Amino acid sequence: MVKTKQLFAGLALMTFGLGTAQADYTLNLMEGVTSISRDVYGLHMLVFWVCVVIGIAVFGTMFYSIYFHRKSRGHKASLFHESTKIEIIWTIIPTVILILLAIPATKVMLEMDDTKDSDMSIKVTGWQWKWEYEYLDSGVRFFSSLDEASNKARQLNSGIDPRTVPNYLLEVDKPLVVPINTKIRFLFTAADVIHSWWVPDLGWKKDTIPGYINEAWTSVDKPGTYRGQCTELCGRDHGFMPIVVIAMEKPDYEAWVVEQKQQAVANASAADKEWSAEDLIAKGESVYTNNCASCHMADGAGLAGTFPAITGSALVTGDMDAQVDLMLNGKGMMPAFGQMLDPVDFAAVSTFIRNGLGNSVGDSIQPATIKALQGAIPATEYDDDDD
Amino acid sequence: MSAVVAEHEHDDHHDHGPEKGFLRWIITTNHKDIGTLYLVFALAMFFVGGSMALIIRAELFEPGMQFVSPQFFNSMTTMHALVMVFGAVMPAFVGFANWQIPLMIGAPDMALPRMNNMSFWLLVAGILMLASTLFMEGGAPASGWTLYPPLVLQTGAALPFAIFSVHLLGISSIMGAINIIATIFNMRAPKMTLMKMPLFVWTWLITAFLLIAIMPVFAGAVTMLLTDRFFDTSFFDAAGGGDPVLYQHIFWFFGHPEVYVMILPTFGIASTIIPVFARKPLFGYSSMVYATAAIAFLSFIVWAHHMFTVGMPMAGELYFMYATMLIAIPTGVKIFNWTATMWEGSMTFETPMLFSIAFVVLFTLGGFTGLMMALAPVDFQYHDTYFIVAHFHYTLVPASVFIIMAGAYFWVPKWTGHMYDERLARFHFWLSAISVNILFFPQHFLGLAGMPRRIPDYAVQFADWNMVSSIGAFIFGFSQLLFVYIMYKTVKGGTGEKVSDEVWEDAHKHSLEWSLPSPVPYHTFDTPPEKIPTEHF
Ligand code: HEM
Ligand SMILES: [Cu+2]
Ligand SMILES: [Cu+2]
Numbered sequence: 001m002v003k004t005k006q007l008f009a010g011l012a013l014m015t016f017g018l019g020t021a022q023a024d025y026t027l028n029l030m031e032g033v034t035s036i037s038r039d040v041y042g043l044h045m046l047v048f049w050v051c052v053v054i055g056i057a058v059f060g061t062m063f064y065s066i067y068f069h070r071k072s073r074g075h076k077a078s079l080f081h082e083s084t085k086i087e088i089i090w091t092i093i094p095t096v097i098l099i100l101l102a103i104p105a106t107k108v109m110l111e112m113d114d115t116k117d118s119d120m121s122i123k124v125t126g127w128q129w130k131w132e133y134e135y136l137d138s139g140v141r142f143f144s145s146l147d148e149a150s151n152k153a154r155q156l157n158s159g160i161d162p163r164t165v166p167n168y169l170l171e172v173d174k175p176l177v178v179p180i181n182t183k184i185r186f187l188f189t190a191a192d193v194i195h196s197w198w199v200p201d202l203g204w205k206k207d208t209i210p211g212y213i214n215e216a217w218t219s220v221d222k223p224g225t226y227r228g229q230c231t232e233l234c235g236r237d238h239g240f241m242p243i244v245v246i247a248m249e250k251p252d253y254e255a256w257v258v259e260q261k262q263q264a265v266a267n268a269s270a271a272d273k274e275w276s277a278e279d280l281i282a283k284g285e286s287v288y289t290n291n292c293a294s295c296h297m298a299d300g301a302g303l304a305g306t307f308p309a310i311t312g313s314a315l316v317t318g319d320m321d322a323q324v325d326l327m328l329n330g331k332g333m334m335p336a337f338g339q340m341l342d343p344v345d346f347a348a349v350s351t352f353i354r355n356g357l358g359n360s361v362g363d364s365i366q367p368a369t370i371k372a373l374q375g376a377i378p379a380t381e382y383d384d385d386d387d
Numbered sequence: 388m389s390a391v392v393a394e395h396e397h398d399d400h401h402d403h404g405p406e407k408g409f410l411r412w413i414i415t416t417n418h419k420d421i422g423t424l425y426l427v428f429a430l431a432m433f434f435v436g437g438s439m440a441l442i443i444r445a446e447l448f449e450p451g452m453q454f455v456s457p458q459f460f461n462s463m464t465t466m467h468a469l470v471m472v473f474g475a476v477m478p479a480f481v482g483f484a485n486w487q488i489p490l491m492i493g494a495p496d497m498a499l500p501r502m503n504n505m506s507f508w509l510l511v512a513g514i515l516m517l518a519s520t521l522f523m524e525g526g527a528p529a530s531g532w533t534l535y536p537p538l539v540l541q542t543g544a545a546l547p548f549a550i551f552s553v554h555l556l557g558i559s560s561i562m563g564a565i566n567i568i569a570t571i572f573n574m575r576a577p578k579m580t581l582m583k584m585p586l587f588v589w590t591w592l593i594t595a596f597l598l599i600a601i602m603p604v605f606a607g608a609v610t611m612l613l614t615d616r617f618f619d620t621s622f623f624d625a626a627g628g629g630d631p632v633l634y635q636h637i638f639w640f641f642g643h644p645e646v647y648v649m650i651l652p653t654f655g656i657a658s659t660i661i662p663v664f665a666r667k668p669l670f671g672y673s674s675m676v677y678a679t680a681a682i683a684f685l686s687f688i689v690w691a692h693h694m695f696t697v698g699m700p701m702a703g704e705l706y707f708m709y710a711t712m713l714i715a716i717p718t719g720v721k722i723f724n725w726t727a728t729m730w731e732g733s734m735t736f737e738t739p740m741l742f743s744i745a746f747v748v749l750f751t752l753g754g755f756t757g758l759m760m761a762l763a764p765v766d767f768q769y770h771d772t773y774f775i776v777a778h779f780h781y782t783l784v785p786a787s788v789f790i791i792m793a794g795a796y797f798w799v800p801k802w803t804g805h806m807y808d809e810r811l812a813r814f815h816f817w818l819s820a821i822s823v824n825i826l827f828f829p830q831h832f833l834g835l836a837g838m839p840r841r842i843p844d845y846a847v848q849f850a851d852w853n854m855v856s857s858i859g860a861f862i863f864g865f866s867q868l869l870f871v872y873i874m875y876k877t878v879k880g881g882t883g884e885k886v887s888d889e890v891w892e893d894a895h896k897h898s899l900e901w902s903l904p905s906p907v908p909y910h911t912f913d914t915p916p917e918k919i920p921t922e923h924f
Pocket of ligand 2: 233234
């Protein structure tokens, strides 16, 4: 059947003359790289073949009848219209098949649920429209969002051919890194609306829901890069919040963690130093592009009726405190950036929008000030009884 | 319709015929007129919803964003589903119910004719209000037809209007359902016992109970959204002590039976058409009735199979998995019964039969994917991908929609007294049957390969099958213009040959309407029929 499907696919593609453009499409579920994902794949194939066999029996009978029992062949209708025996048989056979399917399905289900004895935990938070990863054991924490190249190409009529962008829409600026052969427990939650975290090679997806902590686990057994996407409609850019997981040998992973920690220290000291307005504005521009432009537009013009313009905005050209307050805490569709941006990026973009995009207020704000303000807002931390 | 009017003028009955002119269609309380209104409205909405689908498929034709913004794309998926479900498929079946139930049970009209008129016009009002949201600040709802919070609460000015339109549609459906139940229980011809009713009547009776049970639940859920947004309640807001998943439970308690509202009458029409063209009684009439009732019952206790990934407790996951698998049993019984009805028949393949056979085959494919998704651990992979988009479109388009067209071809000669153009109709069938598979079959591959649903743009490895699917969509969509042309021509006189009273060979053995004159007079069964077709039962 897989063969015939491929044949069918090949034929269809040849007819449409598409065969050459992209050869790497697939027709079936991936087996994945964990024991769970292989179990799931096995179940999928099992139920698929059950359906194929039932299909052949039912459609075979039907087409036999359509061919032989037609009036044009002079077939006379017989008038039978019930048979308790046969009806009992075709109720019992499916029941037995279902029971036989339910048994392995239950086993896999229970196995998936067993998050006990994990070696490490990662908390995943869904945001409109990026992922936040927090390694609960090492304290490493960062956001992961669509990479620049994809983001440029996916704009309406960007003129960039997606085929020229490597891993179009499946690439992020900062991937999740995990060690192989390690039982990793994931904790899922969301900051704004519901999202769903799916990497097909791991064999499952899990919804991330505000106010909830969902759990799942994985243990990857092959180093590699595995890609997935958000699968719960979460608003405008739902299609543009991919997931990339890089699985490494343990020593490589350890080295990566050390590097992340050093980076964090460097960032913290950057926040304490005095920044010039020029440096802030220069840095702020790219922060704006990555975080703000999708709503307020690249030129700051906003979107009439939905997203206010930055250019000429009374708030932005007015009191700095009010602007920073709105950015820290959010309002309606405007996310709370207080937890999303580090002090340097936050100060940079705050300064940039007052002195760029057609505005020229002339003032600036220091990362240290932001750091103090961020310390004051209650973070939405959830208790987790890890270890 | 003009033929119906002319016919009536000859008879010297003293009660009045249809109102003259346009007003007839506004104030009518005649079940046939109201049936026509529903069917014409459904057809119009089929094209409105279909145009939205073509916008979606045009954007998905190639990777990259070419035509619409992501927000508008989301509005399109949302509105497409709402219009198709509430504006096209459900009203089409209510239209058939209006025309056929009185004719099939030997009643002069529906039990509550004025309410009948009102439920139609409320439907129009509801759909117009829904459509008006497209022009509002912030755009139409873009959170999917499931309207999940918190996302749906980010809708702009459209939110209250969308919610009120759900209320109107709900009231309309409930009134229609009450009318159908009252008619079936009170107005059957004396000999028409419940177990002698045609299966179409049975399936609608059960559907009507489903509707009465679920529409208030949906109305309640959206009202809670309304108060969350405007009156500071926090039913679904975790920050205020509420629970976003509660909404999903309520929604799917409505939503799963709702999909059966769209399929049970489908079963009924298929069970009516297949025996006529197999020239055999329906196989297993009583098991068909019981299977329908069983499916309806089960539909209330499987809702969370739409929510396997929300993180339910293990016991919940397992229970909903087992319960969902059970649905396959009565569904299987139905498919086996239709096959057994064809077996040893003397079949001919006029267009209604062609559509019905395609329904049995393609609906079965949808049932297979349903069974696959019932297995919770595997659904963790399938959920919210194109695989499920393929699943429910197989159960809705080549099933419900095909059977709506089968029903139209089947009964329109009776209603108008004119025969449709069989050659063109078969051409319409083959175009539809082939293109619907080009449209939806590749979506199985896309889902399995990892393409999520409800995305306006995709990674390049999904490009090929999306293009195939879009090509199928355009062929399918434009083929339906042929249906409009065929129906229009039929109403206007058809092939010119006068159809006999029974239209289809020996149809009078199957159901009452075929012993009435063709076209059916404006008023029928002023006195209940003495005899009813008993051959099968
Ligand atoms: C054998 C019978 C069936 C079974 C076992 C079944 C099972 C399922 C399951 C498990 C899902 C959820 C998949 C997911 O979200 O991951 C689903 C979705 C759906 N099914 Fe079925 N199904 C069956 C028949 C039908 C029928 C007869 C219809 C409609 C006429 C239908 C319409 C739908 C729709 C509309 C959805 C998707 C709703 C949404 O998420 O927007 N199904 N089905
Ligand atoms: Cu999303
Ligand atoms: Cu369901």
